[in-house]
């Protein structure tokens with residue numbers, strides 16, 4: 087356990103001092119990821135606690151979405167050096183931490199839910215974050231709910247790439263990347279088109295994983 091904890095600290099220090107590493111030849115900036123809460127009074131940062139890994143993701147078995155989500159999981163897991171994130175697809179939706187439905191984002195079940203929307207030419211996505219301030223802390227009510235859906239008849243268009251990009255993007259939200267970027271090369275761009283994770287996506291995700299979280303997952 088000790089070794090696991092010293093490695094991220096070393097990573098943080100390396101980032102803070104902007105030491106050059108073999109895998110990052112130049113200094114790569116991160117982007118803002120924190121959710122601005124209630125008029126900017128607080129900014130919320132989230133990452134999955136170590137004891138909740140691997141994150142359990144249930145995906146509706148429709149339009150090959152489980153395969154697309156698995157690809158996204160593989161991409162994000164590959165962004166971390168020390169296993170800070172891991173996820174598995176599970177068959178039981180009732181105990182899942184993240185639930186992915188293949189439907190047009192429905193009206194929000196709870197008015198206060200934070201919804202992050204994504205729109206691509208062929209498909210759309212959304213991630214709902216149910217956040218409440220309880221007593222002394224901000225709580226993220228699980229499961230995180232995601233929606234990915236075709237905008238047109240899926241029989242007439244190959245939506246594989248659109249689903250792939252959207253699944254990767256929405257998974258980024260579930261990692262704690264709670265803002266959209268203004269750079270179209272990032273997967274967390276508002277209307278994503280990047281074919282993979284940018285260096286900024288990876289750098290920011292690593293930073294989030296080691297940033298003190300003030301948003302706590304609960305059921």
Ligand SMILES: [Zn+2]
Nearest residue numbers: 202203204255
């Ligand atoms: Zn988004």
